[in-house]
Amino acid sequence: MFSHYLITRFNLRNPKWDVTKNNEALLTEQWMEHRIELFSDFCLPSVTAQSNRNFKWLIYFDVTTPQRFIDQINQLTAPHDNIRTFFIDGMPSFYPEVKKFISQDAQTPYLITSRIDNDDCIHREFIDEVQKQFKSQDYRAIDVLKGYTLQFKPAVILGKKEHIFNPFISLIEKNDDPTTVWMSDHNMWKKESRITQITHRRLWMSIIHDKNKVNEFDGYGDVNWDKLRADFKVSEKMDARLLAEALPQSKWRWLSFKNRLYVKMVLFSKQFKRAIGIYKLK
Secondary structure, rough: OOOEEEEEEEEOOOOOOEOOOOOEOOOHHHHHHHHHHHHHHHHHHHHOOOOOOOEEEEEEEEEEEEHHHHEEEHHHHOOOOOOOEEOOOHHHHHHHHHHHHHHHOOOOOOOEEEEEOOEEEOOOOOHHHHOOOOOOOHHHHHEEEEEEEEOOOOEEEEEEEEEEOOOOOOEEEEEEOOOHHOOOHHHHHHHHHEEEEEEEOEOOOOOOOOOOOOOOOEEEEOOOHHHOOOOOOHHHHHHHHHHHHHHHHOHHHHHHHHHHHHHHHHHHHHHHHOOOOOOOOO
């Protein structure tokens, strides 16, 4: 009935994005080493541990990727038959290449496309929960509103987070010149009227590190990694580190309080603006 594609852009050259939040150069060999480590520690194990394997994971790399990284990528992805890797000419080629592959590959009446960044992590039932929303809709975005956020440098802190129109959004649509979830940036889905919010489960974990472009840690609450680790698969070395080093909430109680207020305020503000028509819905 449907084909499901999880789609990730990895190291595509983008003239609008050339430095990290610390003003360090992007897409250098050092940046790539760091990204592959994050990918290996968080993203890859969480996706390959999905309870529902009825999907293909499309990962897009730049044609300028050095051979030693290509070898690493091949080694990491080869054991998984539902991963497809592509080497393309920068961000301008990304969306056309996604549409090209899916138009040739998908032979079903409907499509589901989901997105994940290469340094983030999903619950082992993320794919399954998205597919449960399928009801032969001609066009319906799926926004998993609740998740967690993890900072692992300089200190390990884990908290809850709510994020509407977030980077884990999915799109169900008819397979008739489909647009895919990458038709626009994730925050532009605030203008879409045809959207379903999943609010009963926390199904993603955003990873905050020193080379994020924008994100800062804004988690809150008392969250125990030992209770999450069965559902959010990470590498063995990262699992051991989180068990040993995650700070109890008592060590960051004031930050947790401030972050909770901030997250709830941002969520309410976006929902309120949508409700009163500030966003022009399609």
